[in-house]
Amino acid sequence: MSRLNDANVALAKEIIARYPRPKSALIPLLHLSQEQNGYITNEAMAHLAELVGVTSAEVYGTASFYEMFKFEPVGKYVINICGTLSCALMGSEELLHRAEHKLGVKAGGTTADGLITLEHAECQAACTEAPCLQVNYRYRFRVTPADVDALIDDLRAGKLSDEIPAHGTLAKVRQHIPVDRGVGAVAPEAATTAPAWFDGKAAL
């Protein structure tokens, strides 16, 4: 079953309502779907298409553009090792080799037990803390090859399951706009005059 479950459908509707056009909610909803199932299935995309009122091909068109959406099962933990300049200068290639050796898979592969997927990633915006990696988008800074070994051992021993949620769960805190406080989506055709508070712009 890979359609969104009832709780997630309710959440999806809350998210859709924030946008002037339902399709804008597509990326957040794809994340929600990936959180529920670990990856994006065809059935899930068909369901999202129903929810936002587009075709499932359009959903796939959007989803397939973005690196983070997986269309096949991946490990419970996805390790992304950065290989862009700052990390490369600080030895990230060695980290990747160490991880490949330790896991017995090449970058892009998943271990036979389905626990860990290894990926070569591009810049993760932690360049001063190079070399860096992410496990399910949680950072590890100034990583040494010994750290890679220890990290993989810890993941295998289940020691990090509190800190790092399974692949698919991104933020553990969600925005909720209280009904009495929210303005609601402002549709592009809704307003044709200036908002009440606005008295024009300053001279150029």
Next chain:
Amino acid sequence: MVRRKGRAVTGTYAHAAGFYAGDRPRIVTSRFEHADSYSLERYLATGGYQGLRKALARPSMEVHDEVKKATVLGRGGAGFPAGTKWGLTPEGVFPRYLVVNGDESEPGTYKDRLLMERDPHQLIEGCVIASYAAGLSQCFLYIRGEMAHAQERVAAALNEAYAAGYVGKNILGSKFSVDVVLHWGAGAYVVGEETALIESLEGNRGMPRLKPPFFPAAIGLYGKPTIVNNVETLSNLPWILTNGAEAYTAIGTATSPGTRMVAVSGHVKRPGVYEIINGTTTFRDLIYGDEFCQGIRNGNELKAFVPGGGSAPWFTPDQLDIPFEGPQAGAAGSMLGSGAIMVMDQTTDIPAAALTLTRFYAHESCGKCTPCREGGTWLERILRRVVDGKGTDADLQQLIEVGTSICPGDFPHASSARLGLAAVPFPYKMTTICFVGPSAYTPVHSALTLFPEEFEARVTKRTHIPVTAVGVGE
């Protein structure tokens, strides 16, 4: 002067990895010493939402004017003044939207994530002030997908801010209302380009739109006037509204006022993120200064540095005394981009270093423009061949030919006393919609121009047959 209250704050904090406060004025990082700087309680205790209070007590036009007087240069890369950008919306066309660019992913850049994780309320306050001043009816705060922690911090802060009446309906009891909606991406560098960001926010593939003729300020999100501002840019607004534009322009230089976040990474002793005085700090200060990076690791020699993120043409020790200031970096053949310096010492294999950047841009090409889609991949493959020792001198010619098809004419580069080269100023011409294509060529061009011997030593001689000569004019 700035909110330091007489205490010289130096050193680093476990909760803000990579950040060094130093003894300098701080505008956007003023709360970083507090471990709970992200909480509403701490924010309010340190002057938070005072800028918004002051703004709402004045007509929106005056608030816009104040920001314009402060000349807040955009911190995303292009350096366009925010106040001027707000003024480019067409008269009488509503609604207008605000899209916050938190898709930080330019190689070398590390500042917006820190601002979102450490001081999310400051950003939210900036969004609300901008919406008020520019007449924007709804705000979308787009955070890079891979930044799970920043998303959590901003979500929690938004929930607090809504409950306390700083965002949403009738803000602080006024007639001003605006929603700030947290949105997040899913991994695509090109989405940092503002029109691609808008496409992505509409639920589409993140491909840039053709501009000109229409910039987002005229035709943006859902075809309506849209202001796209960077996280750091907006994070400056609370301080400016609290302390006034005059206090802001008293810091920095006339053309580059205030402060600026800069990340220095690579082969330095103390890589870090620093809030520096805008316009006056030189690259030498940043790389060798005691309060900054303290020199090259292991006492090594500096070989080259990238002054403004992976897209920027490289500098060598010849350019160390140039200040971190847009027009001066531009005249010297590069740009400041997103405030990111990457330092390479004498041990660096220059062609291999260039390859990591070219591979990045080739990988991140959205595929819309042929010169970038095809050219980026060509550049990566040819360069890899050269790095692997399988290249020929014809390959070096081919790199330049492919690069010239992306960027016709003279490509900007730094001067070099060693090679007797004069600088070619920034920018370049381009055959693509956005900067991803040229950026794939930038590291190749810089490396080939400034360190030709490292390439020549690696390739074997072969007669070059230019592709343009085959089948042309026959």
